[in-house]
Amino acid sequence: MSQDSTNSAVPVPGRSVRPTGFGGAVRFMVRSMLTLFVGLKVTLKKLMGRKVTEQYPHEKPVMSGAFRSAIALVSFDDLNGTHDCIACDACELICPSYCITVRGDRLPDSKKKRATEFLVDFSTCSLCGLCLAVCPTETLKYSSGYDDAGYNRGWIHNLLEPYADDPEAPELLALLTARDEAKRAARKAARAAKEAPAAKPAPEAETTPANPAPEGSDG
Amino acid sequence: MTALLDTLEGTLGGWGTTLLVGFVALAGLITVNAMFMVWFERKVAGWVQGRLGPMEHGPQGTLQTLLDVVKLLGKESIIPAQVDRKVFLLAPVVAFLPALAMLSLLPYDNNLTMTDVESGLLLVFAFGGVSLMGIFMGAWSSNNKFALLGGMRAVSQNIAYELPLLLSAMAVVLCAGSLNLGEIVAAQTGENGLWFIVMQPVALGIYLIAATAETNRAPFDIPEAESELVAGFHTEYTGMGFAVFFLAEYTYMFIVCGIGATLFLGGGDGPLLPGPVWFILKVYFLLFLMVMARWTYPRLRFDQLMNLAWKFLIPLSLINLLATAAVLKFVEVGS
Amino acid sequence: MVDLAFGFLIVVSLAGAVMAVALKKVFHNLIGFGLAILGSAGVTVILGAEFVALMQLLIFLGGIAIAMVFAVMMSTPREQDEEDRSPGRVLGAVGIGSGFMVVVGFLMLSGVFPAAGPQDDALFSAQHLGLLLLSDYALPFEAISLLLLAAILGSVIVARRSREDDDLPTEGVEGV
Structure with missing residues (x-):
């Protein structure tokens, strides 16, 4: 389909120049018609080919290890699978967007402190990672969840929720x-x-x- | 079943029975065809683009269209204040009704046709003009610039493509020696019958292109070009009015492909399977080609569209017609 | 049953004809015209001349009515009120119309029509009509062809001239 608006005889690379004369016109026509089948071949191949759609709610993608989502607490094996947050408040203090609130208390008959509340407002979190860097017990990590959704602004995640039966x-x-x-x-x-x-x-x-x-x- | 038919024939007479049974069957055909085609089109669109298409409702999303129809029926029908009310309401009906008449003319099998008319082929094309009036009525009464432009385009496009459509069909008529659709099929079947696709490949090509343009389908869908005209002639239609236009479009697709199968692919001719099954298979093969064309080729510009019809298709179909006539004459003289 | 259908079709075509002349909006006139054509085509079918009815649909509805649609495009925009028709024009139209009716009526009353024989499909078949057109009526057929050719050439010339008048580039803009 030549659109040679300059009417010059210089062939434009990648474009078919419309030939002159009756024979040329016929040949051009035939060639143009053949290109229709080239296009059809491409779509037919695609039609038969592999489909890339993931049926999202039915099959969920596996995120890569480098994926960074909302922060979560790390479970330690040598603590029977619980976290090790000592409620030091370091993450709360360093957080640039003030989205972490940690409350803690001493364990009975001990000086050891332990988080009782770990609230994150993920809507303001910028995933900067400062809390992970500053955590003395390395009990913070990025989670790989990608489909968290809330009904309103300021939806608070309670990171201690999974550790209810400590x-x-x-x-x-x-x-x-x-x-x-x-x-x-x-x-x-x-x-x-x-x-x-x-x-x-x-x-x-x-x-x-x-x-x-x-x-x-x-x- | 036979008992029921006998009772019907007792009360209504033979003609009335044909009419009643035929219309019920055609209504079923129209609905099922539209629902299937919408699903099929979305499926093919998905597959061509490496997607899956509708998957959620029913196996492979087959019930999707049914739900869409229910949704469409529940929609509010809005009639804009400044439209020409009567014409506006009448337009979808005028666009759709000829489809029923045209469907009743198709030869679904050797003797399975509702109304057997001597010049059935011409009648089908004649009714096409009526539906075009319906489209333009909708466009004009909408009092909307986009609708009017779409209607204009539909009219000029249909005029341009009716000629190659008829001329390519005429070449087949010359071969078959009849305008009757049943006889055209009969000419392709039997002892030394040959499907006309063998004798008239050029006519088939012209017919398919022109039929795509006549039904305002992509790549000739400039009457409703979304990127320029919102939705073309049915911009102002909502709910049922829109649904009827939509139904008409898919029914006309079935009709032109049915005529195509009759003219070129031998109608209900084929081994093993019964005739109607073959007919439906051939029709849906042609429909598949139309759908593939939609997802393969980009939309033509308006001047390209006109050039294609007037400068290429019409001369080519005239040459084809002349050549056919000449060859037939030579054969006749020779034998 | 057939009488009923006949009467209905007559009423439809008359109503269409009245719509075509009485209504003010030109598109409504056009719809009336289409209705009249449809009705009379139906009448022709009942009279047994299937092919003629077909041609009426194909040519008048598919061709002429659709061509008139283009005229509708040039007509007054819908939202404007139409002017009243001048009485002189109405009178003139009525005069011409009734004159034509008188002539046709006279011919119909004075002419002799052969009685319709038993339903003879072959008489109205496309084949028979085609043979007639190329044998007995070859001259009128050729004359019509000539007229159409002249019309086509004329429209091409008109189209070319208007193309040359405006300065739009006609070369280089080519499709297909």
Whole structure:
């Protein structure tokens, strides 16, 4: 389909120049008609080909590990699968958009603090990640949920909701103490290894049991 | 079933029975065809674009159109204040009614046609003019610039494409020696019958292009070009009025493809399966081509559309007609 | 049954004819014209001349009425009130119309029409009509062809001239 409005005889690359004369016109016509079938071939191939639609509510996409969505609490195996928020307020203080509110209390008969409320207004969160960086116990992570929706502005997520059936306080206290002791022991071992003649460096495994790798479950 | 027919024939007489049974059947055909075609079109559109199309209601979304119809029926019919009320309300009816008459002329099988008219082929095309009046009535009475422009385009486009449509059909008529649709089918069946697609491939091409243009389908859908004219001649129509125009469009598609199957593909001719099944299969094959054309080719500009008809299709169909006549004469003289 | 249908069709075509002359909006006139054509085509069918009825539909409704639609485009916009018709023109139209009616009526009354034979489809078939047109009525047929050719050439010339008048580029803008 030539649209050579300049009427010049110079062939434009990628464009078919309309030939002159009767024979040329007929050939042009035939060629133009053949292009119709080229188009039809493309669509027919597509018609038979693979479909890319995901039937969203019925089949949900798996998000990549790098996907960042609303923050969630990390569950730790050595704490019987509960979080380790000590309600230090660091995340609340550093949050540039003031969307985190953490309340905490001491566990009974202990100095250990524990979050009782972890509220996030995700509508103002900019996913900057400062709270993750500042968290001393590394109990914050990005979740991979992508289809959260609320009915009004200022919809508050309670991050503690999934931890409603945590272990009872004495049990938890025992777990936390046990972990602290394990940590202290590890640190002592590391120091001992360092002070000893550096003939052979301490094995890697001994220096790192402080925080096991976070489990990849959603908040 | 036979008992019922006998009772009917007792009370209404043979003619009345044909009329009653025929109209019930045609009404069913029109509804089912429209519902199927809307679904099919959306499905093909999806597939061509790598999507799935409607999937939610019924297997593969087959019930989607039914729900759409229910929704459409529930819609408020708005009649704008400044329209020409009577003409506005009459227009969809005038556009749709000829479809019923045209459907009753199609030969669904050798002897299965509701009204067997001597020049059935011409009658089908004659009724096309009536429906065009309906379209223009809607366009004019809407008192809307877009509607009027759409109506204008529909009229000039239909005038331009009626000629190649008729001329390509005439070439087949020459081969068959009759204007009767049943006889045209009969000429293609039997001992040494040959489907006219073999003898008249050029006419088939012209016919398909012109038929697409006559039904205002993409790539010739400039009467309702969404990007320029909102919705063309039915811009002001809502609810039922719109639904009737919509129904008419899909019924006309069925009709032109039915005529195409009769003229070129041997109507109900085919092995194993019964005639009506073959006929319906052929019609839907042609409809599939029309749908594919819609999702393959971009819309023509108006001057391109006119050039295609007047400078290309009409001369070509005239040449085809002349050549057919000459060949037929030579064969006649030779034998 | 047939008498009923006949009467109904007569009423329809008369009503259409009245609409075509009496109404003020030109598009309403056009609808009336179409109605009259439809009615008379139906009458022709009942009289047994199927092919003539077809041609009436195809030519008058599909061709002439649709061509008139273009005239509607040039008519007064819908929202404007139409002017009253001048009595002189109305009188003139009535005069011409009734004159034509008198002539036709006279011819009908004085002429002899062969009685309609038993339904003979072959007499009205396209084949028979075609043979007649190319044998007995070859001269009128050719004359009409000539007239149409002249009309087509004339319209082409008119179209070309108006094209040359305005300065729109006609070369280079080409479709297909």
